[in-house]
Amino acid sequence: MTLDLRPVEVTEAESFVRLVYQAFGSVPDDYSLARACERFEPDFAIGVYDRGRIVATAGAYPLEMTLPAAPGQTLPTTPVPGVTAVGVAPTHRRQGLLTRMMNHQLADLRDRGYPFATLLASESIIYGRFGYGWASSYRSLLIESDRDAFAPEVPADAGRMRLVEPDEAGKLLPLVHDRARHQQPGELNRNARWWANHLKDPEKERDGAEARLYAAHESSGGEADGWVSYRYDKLNWPEGIPRHEVVIDDLVATDAAVAAALWRFVLDLDLVEEVKAPNRPVDEPLRWMLADPRRLRTTEVADHLWVRILDVPAALAARGYPADERLVIDVTSADASVAGRFVLESGPQSGACRAAKRGEKAQLVLGLADLGAIYLGGLSPSTLAAAGRVNEVAPGALAAADRVFASPVAPFCTLHF
Numbered sequence: 001m002t003l004d005l006r007p008v009e010v011t012e013a014e015s016f017v018r019l020v021y022q023a024f025g026s027v028p029d030d031y032s033l034a035r036a037c038e039r040f041e042p043d044f045a046i047g048v049y050d051r052g053r054i055v056a057t058a059g060a061y062p063l064e065m066t067l068p069a070a071p072g073q074t075l076p077t078t079p080v081p082g083v084t085a086v087g088v089a090p091t092h093r094r095q096g097l098l099t100r101m102m103n104h105q106l107a108d109l110r111d112r113g114y115p116f117a118t119l120l121a122s123e124s125i126i127y128g129r130f131g132y133g134w135a136s137s138y139r140s141l142l143i144e145s146d147r148d149a150f151a152p153e154v155p156a157d158a159g160r161m162r163l164v165e166p167d168e169a170g171k172l173l174p175l176v177h178d179r180a181r182h183q184q185p186g187e188l189n190r191n192a193r194w195w196a197n198h199l200k201d202p203e204k205e206r207d208g209a210e211a212r213l214y215a216a217h218e219s220s221g222g223e224a225d226g227w228v229s230y231r232y233d234k235l236n237w238p239e240g241i242p243r244h245e246v247v248i249d250d251l252v253a254t255d256a257a258v259a260a261a262l263w264r265f266v267l268d269l270d271l272v273e274e275v276k277a278p279n280r281p282v283d284e285p286l287r288w289m290l291a292d293p294r295r296l297r298t299t300e301v302a303d304h305l306w307v308r309i310l311d312v313p314a315a316l317a318a319r320g321y322p323a324d325e326r327l328v329i330d331v332t333s334a335d336a337s338v339a340g341r342f343v344l345e346s347g348p349q350s351g352a353c354r355a356a357k358r359g360e361k362a363q364l365v366l367g368l369a370d371l372g373a374i375y376l377g378g379l380s381p382s383t384l385a386a387a388g389r390v391n392e393v394a395p396g397a398l399a400a401a402d403r404v405f406a407s408p409v410a411p412f413c414t415l416h417f
Contacts, residue, residue, distance in 0.1 A: 003097065005104055008045035008054070013037045015054045016045055016085070023057070023087025024122070031204055038197060044081065046105060048088075048097050056097040058105050059085040061417050065118065068185040068377045068407035069320025070348035075182055078318045081109050082188065082417040083119035102130045106310065110337065115314035116372070118305050120416065127306055131333055133372030135307040135379070136186045136411040139284060140300035141277040147295035148267040148275070150260075154289050157217075157261040164214040164227070170199050172216060173252075176224055180252045186305055186376050186411030194415075209233045212249060215265055217258050226253035228262045233276070242271035247278065250414060260289055281412035282378075305413050307372035312342050315375065316353035321346035323403035328360050330393075333368035346404045363397035366390045377407025 008016050017036040021028045041061055048056035060081035069075045088097050109117050121127050164172060174195050181187040201212045210232040217226040229249040236243040246269055253259035263286055266275055287293045309315045312331055325346050333339040341356035370389050373379050381401040384390040392398040
């Protein structure tokens with residue numbers, strides 16, 4: 001059997017999409033197929049073909065990610081591929097096709113000059129063996145609307161809220177999101193094509209919920225500085241009593257006071273019994289705004305971004321650091337193109353990293369996936385050391401690494417790709 005790996009042509013987009021759906025256990029209808037083809041990125045799409053028929057797929061989106069820096073410093077950004085659409089036909093499982101595609105893709109992305117790649121994992125067991133590390137998480141929250149009063153210490157809002165129609169949302173929301181994403185490590189940009197698809201909000205993609213609604217926050221000077229998108233998931237009137245459920249899609253703010261005002265707006269919606277926020281940061285401050293903090297329930301905590309370092313010196317030089325340190329680290333990997341010993345000299349806005357010279361002894365030893373896991377500051381090296389995954393060679397190196405890789409803001413990403 002000859003299995004050819006090659007780029008996927010634009011004319012093969014439908015075959016590519018159908019295989020992805022099939023690999024995830026479904027068959028697209030004509031509408032879903034057309035929508036998915038609109039998001040097809042031919043420049044990154046690869047497939048494995050069996051006698052001309054596509055049997056495995058992988059792709060990526062060209063994105064930009066905000067990276068950590070020291071407190072008070074401007075957060076740097078870097079181009080990053082968002083790996084997606086990875087699937088193998090059930091007829092061709094366990095034949096090494098995933099490994100073949102991943103190795104090809106990683107080499108290609110490295111050749112394109114990307115310092116690291118990121119993805120969302122369908123299963124957490126899959127991508128560690130390719131060097132990806134769990135780098136950011138999210139929390140899902142639920143609160144009952146009759147138990148959502150703010151504590152008296154929360155200051156009153158000086159701005160105002162106003163509803164936004166979808167046409168205006170297409171102009172306003174991207175501008176505010178772009179300002180806010182530069183303040184959040186781990187956040188990714190949303191391009192014009194993404195916004196165009198998102199704002200369509202077709203009924204077929206609502207899972208029975210109501211249409212998406214938008215509300216913007218404006219400062220006392222009239223400048224938009226935050227927004228929330230939400231929908232009524234269930235309109236319940238048992239025995240004539242309104243018990244609706246509201247689900248927050250996005251809550252985007254340029255500062256903490258605006259975020260508090262957006263939360264207050266949603267929590268004060270009439271006729272609502274429960275508010276759900278399925279994708280919030282792990283350091284979401286809402287609990288500490290509430291007079292009755294126990295009433296905010298976390299219904300899920302799960303992984304989101306996984307990071308795979310492609311070029312250790314370039315990746316470590318791209319982000320900023322809250323501590324000035326010099327660390328010599330051994331990065332182990334079956335991929336000889338990234339493994340090695342490196343010297344990191346960290347600084348507040350960026351770091352300098354180079355290959356170690358002869359005689360520069362390692363202070364810390366960790367795997368490539370573990371470096372990806374700590375890269376955005378969402379996980380401390382000490383935690384991985386306690387799990388047996390990081391080895392401290394020189395006393396004090398682990399504490400220094402904790403200081404170096406920390407982020408004052410937990411990494412968080414709102415984009416699903």
